Structures are given as C-alpha cells and as structure tokens.
C-alpha cells in the first residue's frame with residue numbers, strides 16, 4: 001500500500017536522537033532547533049523519561065476510562081502544582097486538535113450557544129470545529145465550513161464586543177502567541193479586555209496553549225505574561241515530549257456530567273507517565289527558567305544578523321523575520337549546516353522551537369551557521 005501523500009518531505013530520515021541532537025540513517029548529526037514542531041520539550045530520549053515509560057509498559061500500558069487509573073490524578077496534581085491551576089479540572093485526550101475540539105464542545109454545552117470568535121492567522125488544528133476556527137480556507141472542507149466561526153483581527157476589542165452583543169457566541173479561542181501564523185501576539189490590554197468581555201457576556205475564553213504551553217515561552221503558560229485567567233486552557237505538544245497526549249484544563253465553574261466528553265485512548269497509563277515525567281524533568285532541571293534565559297540570549301544575538309528584520313516570540317518559541325522567503329534558507333540550514341528549523345504561514349519567517357534544554361552553545365552554533373549561509377563571502 002502507498003502512503004497517502006499529503007506531506008512534502010525533506011530528504012532526511014532521523015533514526016536516533018538524544019537531547020537536542022538527531023542522527024540520520026547515515027550517522028550524520030543534526031542540531032534540532034525545531035523539536036519536531038515544538039513537541040520535544042525535555043530533549044530526545046531523556047533518561048528519566050525513557051526509564052519511566054519502560055517501567056510503565058512492563059506493568060500496564062493501557063486500559064479504558066471505565067476503570068480507576070491513578071496515573072491520571074497524579075498527572076493532574078503535578079500539572080496543577082506547576083502551572084498554578086490547582087483548582088482546575090483536567091480532561092485528557094490525544095492531540096492538540098482534539099484538545100481544542102473538546103474545549104469548543106464544552107463551551108457550547110456550557111453556554112447553549114454555537115458561534116465561535118477566533119482571530120486572523122490563528123491555527124487550532126485540523127478536526128471539525130478546530131479547523132473551522134483556523135484561519136486557513138485551504139484546509140477547511142465544505143463539511144468543516146458548516147461550523148459557525150467568525151474571524152477578527154487581533155487587538156480590536158470593539159469588534160469583539162460587537163460580536164458578543166449578538167448573544168449567540170459560545171467561545172472566544174485565541175493563541176497566547178500565534179505559532180503556525182507567525183509569532184504575533186495580542187497586547188496585554190487586549191487580553192485583559194477579552195477576559196472582561198467574556199465574563200460580562202458569559203462567553204467561554206479558551207486559551208490555546210497547545211504550542212506555547214508547558215514552559216516553552218519561559219512561563220508555564222504564555223498567557224501568564226498577560227495576567228489573565230482563561231476558562232479553558234488547551235494543551236498538547238510539549239506535554240508528552242513525543243508521546244501523543246493532549247488535554248484541557250477547565251475552570252471550576254464549568255461542571256462535568258457523565259458522558260459529556262469521552263475518549264478511548266485519552267489518559268492511558270503510558271501517556272500519563274510520559275507527561276508526568278516531562279513535568280518532573282521541567283521542575284528538577286529548571287527548564288522553564290532555561291527557556292527564558294536562552295531565549296533572551298538568542299534575541300540579543302539574532303537581531304544583529306544580516307537581513308533579519310525582526311526577532312519575534314518569547315523564551316524558546318521564536319521567529320526570525322527576513323525580507324525574503326525562507327524556504328531556501330531552511331534547505332541550506334538542513335542540508336549544508338545540519339540544523340533543523342521551522343517555517344510559518346508568514347513565508348518570510350524562520351521558526352525556532354528547540355527542546356527547552358538547549359543553551360548558549362547551541363545558539364552560538366546556529367548563529368554561526370546562519371551567518372555563513374546568509375553572507376558566505378564573509379566567512
């Protein structure tokens with residue numbers, strides 16, 4: 001059988017990896033500044049992560065959500081403690097899109113309404129409602145377009161208010177920093193205003209922390225830079241360091257009932273142990289502080305590079321904006337310099353989403369490689 005050909009692929013096959021290094025099948029080493037799309041948080045093959053998963057699979061890997069599973073409550077307790085959301089409730093699923101799908105569904109149950117406000121250039125996943133609130137017509141089929149979504153520009157509170165006044169909106173969904181869209185973020189006044197409008201109009205505020213969460217930006221959640229408290233927070237990517245897991249953290253005023261949400265695989269033993277060990281490593285190795293420090297160092301160095309118009313993002317969720325499209329630059333970085341980086345909807349933006357373990361050495365290696373690729377005559 002052939003694979004369904006939906007991904008344009010680089011001609012590299014990683015077969016081995018440790019920390020921020022990926023090795024291909026010929027033994028060539030690559031510096032991973034992409035983390036498999038912001039997924040690798042505590043580093044490839046971290047010994048504590050590997051040991052925890054091995055130990056768990058030898059005991060039990062899976063059973064359904066019809067029986068007790070204390071690894072779920074251990075994960076919920078640790079997540080509550082490290083994120084500062086102890087009083088919230090955790091529902092576990094398997095991916096970022098599924099997290100947002102459940103967040104939107106819950107908002108609709110809670111309010112009895114169905115229209116969703118989201119933002120220009122936002123990305124929330126590829127499933128039914130998640131893709132409908134994603135600002136990309138190309139990935140929305142006629143089926144998805146049946147959903148009731150309204151897109152607004154960032155930082156335009158009056159436009160949001162106008163929509164909420166219509167009294168048919170169940171949720172506002174927003175990324176604290178846009179990932180796929182290209183690292184733009186709302187102002188603090190905008191986020192605070194959104195929070196107030198949602199409270200005033202009884203609309204659920206969903207913060208999509210699928211990419212920015214789990215310490216990537218130098219705080220546990222990126223929205224914590226804005227001093228707001230969402231009603232629902234969606235999480236995935238860095239949560240499992242590569243093991244598929246997602247979830248939503250739900251404010252106490254949204255009450256559950258049996259059957260309201262559900263999943264077969266979500267919250268399985270292996271996924272919970274993966275996420276729990278990620279949290280333990282984030283804590284013991286101070287990786288959230290490291291993300292902030294290393295990100296600040298990157299910013300100070302990168303802005304001096306030739307052709308760089310802007311350095312965007314926070315912590316280790318970063319973007320370099322050039323005055324040209326970066327697809328050839330990414331190819332040169334992979335094939336000539338052996339460094340993985342990412343792209344964005346904004347074709348002039350190079351995205352940097354490394355494991356949170358990297359430091360100055362890796363940043364210096366990247367800066368040197370970029371200088372070489374950007375101005376080869378000067379080397």
Ligand code: PLP
Nearest residue numbers: 095096097123124125179210211
């Ligand atoms: N939300 C955000 C902010 C994302 O960046 C992504 C993926 O890139 C998703 C949701 C979808 O996550 P997944 O690919 O795990 O479904």
